[in-house]
Amino acid sequence: xxxxxxxxxxxxxxxxxxxxxxxxxxxxxxxxxxxxxxxxxxxxxxxxxxxxxxxxxxxxxxxxxxxxxxxxxxxxxxxxxxxxxxxxxxxxxxxxxxxxxxxxxxxxxxxxxxxxxxxxxxxxxxxxxxxxxxxxxxxxxxxxxxxxxxxxxxxxxxxxxxxxxxxxxxxxxxxxxxxxxxxxxxxxxxxxxxxxxxxxxxxxxxxxxxxxxxxxxxxxxxxxxxxxxxxxxxxxxxxxxxxxxxxxxxxxxxxxxxxxxxxxxxxxxxxxxxxxxxxxxxxxxxxxxxxxxxxxxxxxxxxxxxxxxxxxxxxxxxxxxxxxxxxxxxxxxxxxxxxxxxxxxxxxxxxxxxxxxxxxxxxxxxxxxxxxxxxxxxxxxxxxxxxxxxxxxxxxxxxxxxxxxxxxxxxxxxxxxxxxxxxxxxxxxxxxxxxxxxxxxxxxxxxxxxxxxxxxxxxxxxxxxxxxx
Numbered sequence: 001x002x003x004x005x006x007x008x009x010x011x012x013x014x015x016x017x018x019x020x021x022x023x024x025x026x027x028x029x030x031x032x033x034x035x036x037x038x039x040x041x042x043x044x045x046x047x048x049x050x051x052x053x054x055x056x057x058x059x060x061x062x063x064x065x066x067x068x069x070x071x072x073x074x075x076x077x078x079x080x081x082x083x084x085x086x087x088x089x090x091x092x093x094x095x096x097x098x099x100x101x102x103x104x105x106x107x108x109x110x111x112x113x114x115x116x117x118x119x120x121x122x123x124x125x126x127x128x129x130x131x132x133x134x135x136x137x138x139x140x141x142x143x144x145x146x147x148x149x150x151x152x153x154x155x156x157x158x159x160x161x162x163x164x165x166x167x168x169x170x171x172x173x174x175x176x177x178x179x180x181x182x183x184x185x186x187x188x189x190x191x192x193x194x195x196x197x198x199x200x201x202x203x204x205x206x207x208x209x210x211x212x213x214x215x216x217x218x219x220x221x222x223x224x225x226x227x228x229x230x231x232x233x234x235x236x237x238x239x240x241x242x243x244x245x246x247x248x249x250x251x252x253x254x255x256x257x258x259x260x261x262x263x264x265x266x267x268x269x270x271x272x273x274x275x276x277x278x279x280x281x282x283x284x285x286x287x288x289x290x291x292x293x294x295x296x297x298x299x300x301x302x303x304x305x306x307x308x309x310x311x312x313x314x315x316x317x318x319x320x321x322x323x324x325x326x327x328x329x330x331x332x333x334x335x336x337x338x339x340x341x342x343x344x345x346x347x348x349x350x351x352x353x354x355x356x357x358x359x360x361x362x363x364x365x366x367x368x369x370x371x372x373x374x375x376x377x378x379x380x381x382x383x384x385x386x387x388x389x390x391x392x393x394x395x396x397x398x399x400x401x402x403x404x405x406x407x408x409x410x411x412x413x414x415x416x417x418x419x420x421x422x423x424x425x426x427x428x429x430x431x432x433x434x435x436x437x438x439x440x441x442x443x444x445x446x447x448x449x450x451x452x453x454x455x456x457x458x459x460x461x462x463x464x465x466x467x468x469x
Contacts, residue, residue: 013427014448017070020054020062027052027064041165042177056083059445061429069424070453072441073431077240077388078298080276081347082442088304091343095336104131104332114338117345118300118311121281123290128317130325131309131333135271135297136164138308139172139234141327142293143186145310146232146265148326149319153187154225156218156233156264158194160242163234163269172234175242176407192221194235196245198381198392199400207248215254227262232293237283240272241433244383244390244440252289259292265316266291271308272388275299276348276443279358279386286385292316299443301344307337357443361386364447365439368454378403378464389439391457393419396469402435403464419463426456 030052040048054064059082062068074080081088095110102108115129130145132138143155157163159174170178171186193201195214202213222230233255239245259266268291273283276299280286284294293316297308331337348354361384369389373379380394393403393416404416416432423430423437431438437457441450 012452013068014446014452016058016060016446016449018055018057018060018062018068020066020068022066023054023064027054030064058082058084059442059449067427069427069429070441070449070456071429072423072439072453072457073429074440074442075303076298077272077277077431077438077440078303080299080443081302081344081353082444085302085347085444087347088302088340088343092304092336092340095339099335101331102335104328104330108333108335108338110335110338110342111333114333114341114345117342118296118309121345122294122311123282123284125290126294126311126313128312128314129309130312131307131338132297132329133306133331133334133337134164134308135269135295136166136169136308137329138271138295138297138310139163139267139269140166140168142267142295142310143168143172143232143234144327145293145312145316145319145325146267148323149316150231150263150265152229152231154190154230155186155188156190156192156221156225156230158235158239159191160194160196160239160245161234161236161269162241163236164271188231190221190225190230192218194239194245195248195251196239196243197248198383208250211248211250211254214251215258218255219258222258222262222264227264230262230264232265232267233259234267234269236269236271236273238273238278238385238388240388243392243433243436244388244438246383246385247287252284252287256289256291265293267293267295269295271295271297272299275344276353276357277386277388277440279354279361281348281354301337301340302442304340305334305337306331307334307341351444353443357386360445360447360450361389364450365389365454368451369439372454372458372461375458376461376465377468378461384439387439387441387443387445390436391439393435393437393461393464395467403467404435406434408434415464415467419460422460422463423456426459428453428456428460430457430460 118129119127157172161174163169163172168186170181171189195210197210204210270282274296292313294311301307369382373382378393379391381392395401404413420432
């Protein structure tokens, strides 16, 4: 069997699996054009060979050779309603036929309705929406709003975070993708450590200790920087790419109290965690915390058309009642994107997506991953909620030595590369980062599809087990 051919014989495919018609000649043309003209992100161009995709439906996508893959990555954790949802496609088509584009200075029914629906599902007191083209821009504008609102300049941003790749957003990011761009960093960014009990920076043994010590550390950081200089604190409600780190009880409430004490704007980056991923409209709802600003993108319309934004509290919005906001985008509130958001939120309600996600997380994904941990010594920890999970892979459960070193590349990254390749051979497309594999399928995935994916993970984890001491 060739390395690129999925091995699905070991587990029967669910009836939802598509039956693609191979067209390798078309695939070769796509690959040739891509390699000749497309410059890919985060890549050494001469060392990649992007897989040409022919189509997608539901929780699946397929290539031109007829190989199908269960999408356990939701592409970039954004296809929350699955691929090619017919109502979402129809909504975009209808809007394109009626009004394809309009400048942001005009009032538009699709934009107004999208903003109303987003404000309706946001925490109380956040009633205004500024639209962007994606999450990075949303975070940049949120910081700009906070600085103008407070008249201060510093922004506290966590290690183990990702906030986007534009100049300001990458400066906020607390992981290695920032390093090459540090020379262009936004001034005034101050780092802090967030909670992560499995690898605690605070030598904590319990969630209670982790919460208390993380909040003490945060308070000391604010004090040392001068509270009167700090405009905002930005955090991912549930840290996404850097580990699916679910905050321990009391942490978010403690951050909210600290920000209130010093007049600091709390920005919740919900680009990945929002719109169903955690079984809530916004992940903050799970902890009953209302930020001052919420940034969103990805799941708001499953990425069918680029869209992001900032939900503003009434207090921050009031700053710009008589004072112009010095920022904007040509495509802010684009009608096609906003129409897709309107349909998306309607689908979430009509199909009870949030309830489905909660049930999947509690009854299928969580228990299934814990079963895998019981069988595989390479699984150091299982964590997550909803359809937002991670397996932390280790060489030694006692010492918690990661399966691969931090930010590994080349031969050092071989164990994770081999694990990911085994997943793909099994017809499963994984999301891997450092020493973790994330389980982040569409919110619409069926329980049967999840179990099929877990069976493929079960076999692939044997690769990781072979590196255990």
